[in-house]
Amino acid sequence: MRKGTLKQILLITDGCSNKGEDPSATASLAYQQGITVNVIGILEDEQSEQPEGLKEVEDIALSGGGVSQLVYKQALSQTVQTVTKQAMTQTLQGFVNKELQQILGQDQSLEDLEPEKRGEIMEVVEDMGETCDLEVLVLVDTSASMHDKLPTVKEALIDLSISLNARIGRNRFAIFSFPGKRKDIQKVFDWSPALDSISTIFPKLTSGGITPTGPAIREAMYQFGKKSLLRSFRDEDEPGMEEA
Amino acid sequence: MKMNQEWKKLNSDIHSGMHIQGKWHKQTYVIKRKLGAGAIGSVYLCEANGKLAALKISDKRSSMTVEVNVLRSLGKVQGNRLGPSLLDVDDWTAPIGTKYSFYVMEYLQGESMASYIHRHGKEWAGVFMVQLLEDLEQLHQQGWVFGDLKLDNLLIVSSPPRVRWVDVGGTTQTGRAIKEYTEFYDRGYWEMGSRRAEPSYDLFAFTMAFIHVYYPKRFVKGSQPEKLLFRKLDEARGLRPYRNVLKKALAGKYASSSQMKREMLQVIHDTQKKKQKTRKQIQQEKEAPFLLEAGGISILAGAYYLISLLFQ
Numbered sequence: 001m002r003k004g005t006l007k008q009i010l011l012i013t014d015g016c017s018n019k020g021e022d023p024s025a026t027a028s029l030a031y032q033q034g035i036t037v038n039v040i041g042i043l044e045d046e047q048s049e050q051p052e053g054l055k056e057v058e059d060i061a062l063s064g065g066g067v068s069q070l071v072y073k074q075a076l077s078q079t080v081q082t083v084t085k086q087a088m089t090q091t092l093q094g095f096v097n098k099e100l101q102q103i104l105g106q107d108q109s110l111e112d113l114e115p116e117k118r119g120e121i122m123e124v125v126e127d128m129g130e131t132c133d134l135e136v137l138v139l140v141d142t143s144a145s146m147h148d149k150l151p152t153v154k155e156a157l158i159d160l161s162i163s164l165n166a167r168i169g170r171n172r173f174a175i176f177s178f179p180g181k182r183k184d185i186q187k188v189f190d191w192s193p194a195l196d197s198i199s200t201i202f203p204k205l206t207s208g209g210i211t212p213t214g215p216a217i218r219e220a221m222y223q224f225g226k227k228s229l230l231r232s233f234r235d236e237d238e239p240g241m242e243e244a
Numbered sequence: 245m246k247m248n249q250e251w252k253k254l255n256s257d258i259h260s261g262m263h264i265q266g267k268w269h270k271q272t273y274v275i276k277r278k279l280g281a282g283a284i285g286s287v288y289l290c291e292a293n294g295k296l297a298a299l300k301i302s303d304k305r306s307s308m309t310v311e312v313n314v315l316r317s318l319g320k321v322q323g324n325r326l327g328p329s330l331l332d333v334d335d336w337t338a339p340i341g342t343k344y345s346f347y348v349m350e351y352l353q354g355e356s357m358a359s360y361i362h363r364h365g366k367e368w369a370g371v372f373m374v375q376l377l378e379d380l381e382q383l384h385q386q387g388w389v390f391g392d393l394k395l396d397n398l399l400i401v402s403s404p405p406r407v408r409w410v411d412v413g414g415t416t417q418t419g420r421a422i423k424e425y426t427e428f429y430d431r432g433y434w435e436m437g438s439r440r441a442e443p444s445y446d447l448f449a450f451t452m453a454f455i456h457v458y459y460p461k462r463f464v465k466g467s468q469p470e471k472l473l474f475r476k477l478d479e480a481r482g483l484r485p486y487r488n489v490l491k492k493a494l495a496g497k498y499a500s501s502s503q504m505k506r507e508m509l510q511v512i513h514d515t516q517k518k519k520q521k522t523r524k525q526i527q528q529e530k531e532a533p534f535l536l537e538a539g540g541i542s543i544l545a546g547a548y549y550l551i552s553l554l555f556q
């Protein structure tokens with residue numbers, strides 16, 4: 001099996017966008033270019049029902065080919081990991097499903113196979129998930145309401161890096177915040193193999209007023225580097241997988 | 245939350261008395277009652293052909309497939325005690341259309357380890373420790389690490405009392421990233437090691453399970469995690485005889501469970517010897533006239549008191 005790189009944007013926000021283009025549209029653009037968009041919506045402690053604005057969370061992930069989850073601050077660490085891993089499996093499964101269709105014909109997917117065969121294929125998916133390289137760009141909403149949640153976000157990201165770095169495959173992480181000072185997004189932490197050194201850098205996150213989620217996703221897309229973008233364009237039938 | 249909605253769905257889709265027939269193998273199972281639920285799915289007691297079994301069902305189909313793969317692989321081990329044995333794997337579509345995967349396994353009728361130890365005496369902690377280390381040793385030899393080792397996933401079955409584990413959702417091949425874990429039991433959370441699957445990962449979680457027996461409400465890590473864990477170990481009276489071995493496990497000093505088991509057996513042996521010595525002392529005191537008058541019951545009580553002092 002070919003080794004590849006999975007690319008993910010992990011958007012962490014607590015509300016809805018209010019500036020620029022529709023975030024679902026930019027998410028689907030990213031997905032077409034081989035980058036899945038996952039979204040975690042943080043709920044306020046006293047929120048008991050799903051708030052209106054966070055419907056956007058689900059929509060962005062749907063168009064971005066990713067996974068979404070609403071969560072209270074306390075459970076953020078586990079959620080960040082579950083979402084990232086689920087998205088990896090989902091992308092790899094999509095990839096395997098495509099290959100299956102080529103062998104078995106259209107409309108055949110993993111679910112249509114009997115349990116025994118499914119088990120064998122799932123083993124392949126697992127192997128790929130363990131060994132593939134992974135690039136995660138974390139996009140953190142730093143509008144005013146997020147202020148008291150940022151320390152928890154930081155902890156959750158360090159924890160994510162501990163989990164992913166236990167894999168055999170290599171990882172690269174970067175953190176961007178939005179809105180940026182003059183631009184749509186701002187670099188907080190440049191691409192590197194672990195997130196354990198972010199403690200000194202995180203206070204840079206400043207609280208602003210507007211939430212330009214759409215433009216932020218568009219900008220984040222370009223941070224994955226020109227080379228890989230071009231490649232993904234060429235391999236259109238392999239969303240999320242890039243030849244190493 | 246999305247997850248809550250999924251739970252509600254599952255709970256309204258399945259109720260006792262219901263018949264669940266597999267799509268592929270056509271076996272029918274009658275649901276009796278719910279045994280438990282966790283992050284992946286729900287487990288029900290069921291009956292098929294007059295026999296009881298446990299049925300785990302979930303709409304997280306890929307996670308279920310991964311678990312089945314592990315159970316299949318463990319089932320090939322001779323004299324399999326490593327997890328419940330697997331009986332059937334199938335799919336089921338609820339009347340309202342939700343698609344589920346389920347598997348049927350051996351029903352382990354038992355009680356939680358914490359309640360067993362509290363009801364039958366703390367010397368059982370040592371017994372279960374050795375049993376668990378034995379099973380872990382076997383598991384590790386097969387190239388697996390249990391991963392999500394915790395009280396919820398341990399059951400004590402009776403006659404003779406034996407600890408068994410359920411839920412292989414976290415069981416990972418050695419050298420890979422642990423698939424599933426629970427914060428309180430995870431050495432990564434306590435900043436005391438990686439999340440790579442190796443025997444020492446299980447031995448850490450093992451120790452946390454016994455700490456959890458004596459701190460049912462758990463506790464958070466604070467600013468000095470390692471110090472805190474060692475202090476909690478020192479303060480748990482029931483763990484006093486084993487604490488040096490347990491501390492070494494927390495610090496990742498054991499590369500294998502057999503090594504830890506050897507030292508654990510030594511500790512238990514030494515405590516047993518001390519206990520016998522105390523019994524002898526009591527025997528001698530028994531000959532004193534005033535104790536003779538006191539009668540058998542209070543002598544027994546006195547002996548028990550002395551033994552329990554030793555274990556503090």
Ligand SMILES: Nc1ncnc2c1ncn2[C@@H]1O[C@H](COP(=O)(O)OP(=O)(O)O)[C@@H](O)[C@H]1O
Pocket residue numbers: 279280281282283284285286287298300328349350351352353396397410411412413
């Ligand atoms: N084979 C079994 N026999 C008896 N009880 C079981 C069995 N398997 C699971 N259970 C009970 O169901 C609970 C949940 O099952 P588990 O497999 O741990 O689910 P999850 O993966 O969702 O945590 C367990 O904690 C245990 O109490």
Ligand SMILES: [Mg+2]
Pocket residue numbers: 281282283396397411
């Ligand atoms: Mg469980």
